[in-house]
Amino acid sequence: MDGTRSKNKVIVVGGGLVGALCVCFMAKRGYDVFMYEKREDMRKIIVERGRSINLALSHRGRRALRHVGLEDEILSNAVPMLGRYLHKLNCRNDYVPYDPVANQCIYSVNRNFLNQVLLNAAQAHGNVKLFFKHKMTKVDFASSTITITNLDTGEIKTESADLVVGADGAFSVLRQHMQLTPMFDMSQAYIEHGYMELCIPTERGTNLKPNCLHIWPRGEFMMIALPNQDTSWTVTLFMPFEKFESVISEDDVLSFFEANFPDSVSAIGERALVDTFLGSKPSSLVSIKCNRYHAGDGFLIVGDAAHAMVPFYGQGMNAGFEDCSILHEILDETEDNIPKSIKDFSSRRRTDAHAVCDLAMYNYIEMRDLVTRPTYRLRRMLDCFLERLFPGSWTPLYNSISFGHTRYSQCVRNRQWQDKILKVGLASCVLLATLIIVFL
Ligand SMILES: Cc1cc2nc3c(=O)[nH]c(=O)nc-3n(C[C@H](O)[C@H](O)[C@H](O)COP(=O)(O)OP(=O)(O)OC[C@H]3O[C@@H](n4cnc5c(N)ncnc54)[C@H](O)[C@@H]3O)c2cc1C
Structure with a gap:
């Protein structure tokens, strides 16, 4: 050759x-x-x-x-x-832009x-x-x-x-x-979770905040929706296979969705939801x-x-x-x-x-669980602040993966380096606060 x-x-x-x-x-x-x-x-x-x-x-x-x-x-x-729209069970929904600094x-x-x-x-x-x-x-x-x-x-x-x-x-x-x-x-490696696709049709798609990825994070499982050009949304439910198998009747489907994703039931439509869920198998x-x-x-x-x-x-x-x-x-x-x-x-x-x-x-x-935690929000705020303070030197992990061409392994190393700096910074603040309390 x-x-x-x-x-x-x-x-x-x-x-x-x-x-x-x-x-x-x-x-x-x-x-x-x-x-x-x-x-x-x-x-x-x-x-x-x-x-x-x-x-x-x-x-x-x-x-x-x-x-x-x-x-x-x-x-x-x-x-x-432009960002993630989080549907929380307590209805205090949240919008988290991907890149508040450069709007990518x-x-x-x-x-x-x-x-x-x-x-x-x-x-x-x-x-x-x-x-x-x-x-x-x-x-x-x-x-x-x-x-x-x-x-x-x-x-x-x-x-x-x-x-x-x-x-x-x-x-x-x-x-x-x-x-x-x-x-x-x-x-x-197969994961123990499968996925199933559902759809929010065009006529009801305009009720969702446009131009974002919608997430319903529920800890052990989650649902997401990505927009289509015709204002419909492709909805994907990710969940353990065991849980899919426990939802077997029309009543099960409706009560599962009412309990976990209440705002999605009318958006998808009860009939379509039941038919799609019971008529399809989750993929691996x-x-x-x-x-x-x-x-x-x-x-x-x-x-x-x-x-x-x-x-x-x-x-x-x-x-x-x-x-x-x-x-x-x-x-x-x-x-x-x-x-x-x-x-x-x-x-x-x-x-x-x-x-x-x-x-x-x-x-x-992160998507199904951590996004709802205060520590996640705090880290996002810190990342944004530091990115503004040190443009080009401090790039949050998601941004370096999705909005850049830095090698994936280097993005991970950068994140580890950022974690270390934040830990040292936090420890120094705690030490300083303790000293002030002790000596004042
Ligand atoms: C639910 C889900 C959501 C996803 N979302 C995203 C996303 O948002 N962003 C993203 O970047 N990626 C996403 N992905 C991943 C993405 O779908 C895949 O990485 C991508 O499709 C891989 O493309 P591919 O061409 O390598 O493989 P495939 O799309 O699998 O194509 C392989 C092709 O090879 C053909 N083929 C197979 N065997 C033979 C053979 N022996 N002879 C001839 N032809 C053959 C098949 O028919 C097929 O057409 C997602 C995946 C899933 C499952």
Whole structure:
């Protein structure tokens, strides 16, 4: 395999959000790109309700979209979210802006729209071929080939390329084959909570405060709502599976929601709430970490295939989009040396992917529980004050993750450093106060 050819052949497996964007990046580099997606072309069918209808897009994802010339189109079809609106059980609701200092925001985007725009952009390149209903079924690292099955005809073919990128999601076939190679470590953890999607329809959507992410934090579980452009809201209930299983009848559903999310019942509508809840099953959430993302000289996994995470930091897609930017940067640095680039990708990305997986896990506790505590508000106030006092030096964790491009692992280290300073500051204040009381 010649790693430094300028006109490399790339196969991208998976035409989801990350795969479609990866095709755009590789096509822009002038490579010949072949994309294989096992599902039907989503632009030709009405996609069934599935994983999260809308997603939070933040700076890392935006930068990648900007690079392929799609940021403006996506943002003009998205809804800005400037803060969290907390629905408390005591009805003393609260609005917490994401960034009171610089007013930056995240955006709620429709998953299908985004995927369609990416596929159209990919197809617009003359050096790209998209294949749908084609599933990768086998990988052979020894011969650097993959096996593709045409799901319509049953035809099986063997393909090879300078680079095969597995953007085939959390249950990646490429990763499963990598797991059989020596020294490949991987961990997979399901959380005990599942999620279910509900909807606040357009006609009642205007009753909710616009341009924010609504949260109903309830300690052990929570519900959130993200805005759609048509004033409807996609509502997601996250809760232990055990609790889902205890709500089994129409009366159970209504009394559960009346007790825990009273203001949501009329917004969603009693009938729709009962029908959706009893007619659907909660989905599971998984977090996956690997110690490397490449195999051989030309195989790489990106996006959820490399680092699926629970959705509580709104970073899964953003991190996957950032993978594409980083791969592109490394290919520039190595002057298209693919074997070197994929090794560099693994070493550059590992600590960051692990850091954001851990952060996403932690943020579930923050969103469902900590946000209602006075200590959380106090910390937010302190962070804002210090950010104003030391602009550029003191950036709160959420802002550095969502509104910046600092490496995820560095964001975590900055937060640990900030925690230490605050602890020392607090201890000094207590000591000073004690001395004043004793000596005055
Ligand atoms: C409830 C929920 C809310 C979320 N909210 C956010 C959010 O607000 N912000 C955010 O950034 N992220 C969010 N995420 C995460 C985000 O959805 C994922 O990180 C993102 O979809 C990953 O994209 P991907 O392309 O890597 O994988 P996928 O979207 O899973 O796409 C993989 C594609 O590969 C195809 N495929 C699979 N196997 C094969 C095969 N063998 N051959 C060919 N094709 C194959 C699949 O059909 C699919 O099209 C959320 C996730 C969930 C579950």
